[in-house]
Amino acid sequence: MTMQMTSCTKKGRGRPKVFDREATLDRAMELFWQHGYEATSLADLVEATGAKAPTLYAEFTNKEGLFRAVLDRYVSTFAARHKAQLFCDEKPVEQAVRDYLTALARCFTSTDTPAGCFLINTSATVSASSEQIARAVRTRHAQEEEMLLAFLTQRQEKGELPAHTDLSALTAFISCLIQGMSVSAREGAAPEDLMQIIDTTLGLWPTLVSS
Numbered sequence: 370m371t372m373q374m375t376s377c378t379k380k381g382r383g384r385p386k387v388f389d390r391e392a393t394l395d396r397a398m399e400l401f402w403q404h405g406y407e408a409t410s411l412a413d414l415v416e417a418t419g420a421k422a423p424t425l426y427a428e429f430t431n432k433e434g435l436f437r438a439v440l441d442r443y444v445s446t447f448a449a450r451h452k453a454q455l456f457c458d459e460k461p462v463e464q465a466v467r468d469y470l471t472a473l474a475r476c477f478t479s480t481d482t483p484a485g486c487f488l489i490n491t492s493a494t495v496s497a498s499s500e501q502i503a504r505a506v507r508t509r510h511a512q513e514e515e516m517l518l519a520f521l522t523q524r525q526e527k528g529e530l531p532a533h534t535d536l537s538a539l540t541a542f543i544s545c546l547i548q549g550m551s552v553s554a555r556e557g558a559a560p561e562d563l564m565q566i567i568d569t570t571l572g573l574w575p576t577l578v579s580s
Contacts, residue, residue, distance in 0.1 A: 390428065391442075393418045398439045403483040405494030406436055406502050436502060443487050444509060447476060455520045462529040465520070466543070467571055473547060474563035477554035485555035488513070489548055514544050534578045542577065546570060 396418045400409045411432055415422050429435040454468040477485050488509055495503040518540045524530050550563050570577075 393420055394439050394442045397435055401439055402487045406491055462524040463574055470567045477551055478560045486551040489551040514540055530578050
């Protein structure tokens with residue numbers, strides 16, 4: 370009886386933990402978001418995720434592979450949520466832009482995640498020695514700008530923007546605005562500070578689309 374109980378106890382203790390990929394990516398994302406790619410070590414990732422180094426290597430190959438998986442998860446969750454604020458046909462173009470910028474401002478200042486934008490924070494801290502990562506982040510940035518340009522083009526074709534509006538210039542302006550909001554949030558700006566910026570921008574909307 371005693372031997373059987375001991376044997377069962379040993380088997381229970383030896384049961385391996387189930388690897389939770391999504392939870393691991395979320396914890397790794399928080400580290401990369403806060404500290405950047407290069408300043409986040411494998412030891413930091415092991416401690417934060419609770420996964421052993423061999424497990425991370427088996428799942429993601431290396432730190433770069435883990436970061437790329439984190440990048441995909443960020444795009445499929447946060448970026449997709451923000452995109453949905455734009456591509457809503459029921460909204461007038463100005464309201465869609467306001468809702469999009471507001472969603473970003475709330476994300477940048479949320480206490481649930483590090484301050485600022487994950488993409489912008491990472492891009493600002495990647496050095497030349499991590500060119501592959503820098504290229505991956507730049508690609509995502511370019512995709513975000515292409516998405517914004519596609520939205521504006523769609524609304525121009527519907528007649529909500531003047532035919533002479535320089536959509537490339539407007540896209541560049543909004544993208545710079547977003548980067549500025551991210552930096553401001555990183556430096557401690559409150560949600561209401563970013564909302565004031567958004568209000569000012571939308572107040573200039575007639576001028577922005579007529580140039």
